Amino acid sequence: MKLTEEQLSEIRVYIFGTPRYRETYYELYDHILNALESTDEPFHLDSVKHIVEEDFGGFGGIVIQEEIYQKSVTAKYNRLLHLEMQNFYKTSTAFSTIVLLFIGYMLYNSSLTSEINLKPMSISIMMLSMIPGAYYLFKRFVIDRNKLKLSIKYDFLHRTWMLGVFIVNAIMGLFVSKNSVFDVSNHAKVVIFILLALLLNLYIRSFIKVYNRRIRILTA
Amino acid sequence: MAMSNDLFKGTLQTILLNLLAQNEKMYGYEITQKVKAITQGELLLKEGALYPALHKLEAEGLLETSTEVVDNRVRKYYSLSQDGEKEMSNKLQEAKDFISNLQLLLNLKPTLS
Numbered sequence: 001m002k003l004t005e006e007q008l009s010e011i012r013v014y015i016f017g018t019p020r021y022r023e024t025y026y027e028l029y030d031h032i033l034n035a036l037e038s039t040d041e042p043f044h045l046d047s048v049k050h051i052v053e054e055d056f057g058g059f060g061g062i063v064i065q066e067e068i069y070q071k072s073v074t075a076k077y078n079r080l081l082h083l084e085m086q087n088f089y090k091t092s093t094a095f096s097t098i099v100l101l102f103i104g105y106m107l108y109n110s111s112l113t114s115e116i117n118l119k120p121m122s123i124s125i126m127m128l129s130m131i132p133g134a135y136y137l138f139k140r141f142v143i144d145r146n147k148l149k150l151s152i153k154y155d156f157l158h159r160t161w162m163l164g165v166f167i168v169n170a171i172m173g174l175f176v177s178k179n180s181v182f183d184v185s186n187h188a189k190v191v192i193f194i195l196l197a198l199l200l201n202l203y204i205r206s207f208i209k210v211y212n213r214r215i216r217i218l219t220a
Numbered sequence: 221m222a223m224s225n226d227l228f229k230g231t232l233q234t235i236l237l238n239l240l241a242q243n244e245k246m247y248g249y250e251i252t253q254k255v256k257a258i259t260q261g262e263l264l265l266k267e268g269a270l271y272p273a274l275h276k277l278e279a280e281g282l283l284e285t286s287t288e289v290v291d292n293r294v295r296k297y298y299s300l301s302q303d304g305e306k307e308m309s310n311k312l313q314e315a316k317d318f319i320s321n322l323q324l325l326l327n328l329k330p331t332l333s
Binding site for chain 2: 023026027029030031033034035038055056057061065068069072073075076
């Protein structure tokens with residue numbers, strides 16, 4: 001049975017509200033149309049309801065399936081990010097880490113002999129921690145023009161960049177800021193900044209690499 | 221008849237990997253119809269079990285996905301990844317061994333080589 005545009009629209013309206021992610025929505029929509037097109041019975045919305053109930057266990061079943069899917073995809077991306085971070089120092093980008101280490105050493109050395117202004121370092125670290133977020137927001141709202149539904153990959157990316165910002169802010173609040181919980185010397189603060197810069201370098205590069213090379217493939 | 225969930229649990233991944241090894245790429249509905257056709261309607265693969273299994277295999281890196289626009293709608297295709305090809309051989313052998321043992325335990329006549 002070939003469905004008319006009006007019937008297709010009716011189906012879209014019926015199922016649109018349930019799936020949270022576009023991957024699930026597309027798959028559900030395609031499945032329903034395939035099932036309907038394979039029968040000779042005249043179209044009725046009850047047939048769609050029957051497919052949803054019978055094949056997917058109702059809208060509740062779809063939501064449960066989607067949650068499982070989202071969790072497994074997020075776990076997969078997390079593994080990929082950790083793997084990328086672990087492999088980072090084995091790759092040619094290790095050169096930038098050596099340069100950063102050298103700059104860090106120079107900064108620490110000068111902090112031992114003269115007063116060092118920590119404010120620019122603090123601002124730089126905060127800005128660095130925002131890079132994955134800026135990258136994510138740019139990809140999601142500027143590059144990705146599909147505003148129909150959220151892609152499953154954004155859930156992971158959103159959580160990951162927020163976690164990065166949270167960790168940096170927590171460390172700043174604990175050790176570095178004016179009213180920090182722990183009172184540490186300026187030399188120690190320089191060491192914290194250097195360590196944060198190194199970790200952020202690793203995190204930002206891995207985040208972007210995973211996004212560009214792996215996530216796009218997985219959710220193609 | 222629809223195969224009972226308990227029987228399907230252990231074999232569904234093997235069935236999916238094997239089907240995808242025989243076909244370059246397949247989409248969800250096509251898989252259900254293929255299972256129905258091969259078993260002459262004796263076994264019905266329910267979508268409530270199919271999609272979670274496909275998604276799990278995808279997340280484990282055993283399947284790769286691609287999308288195509290067909291009749292003005294997005295269709296998601298699944299195909300075996302390199303890891304999936306390796307895993308398919310292992311799972312197929314496991315299933316054959318299991319069936320052989322089952323035949324022994326249930327005193328069934330052997331039908332598989």
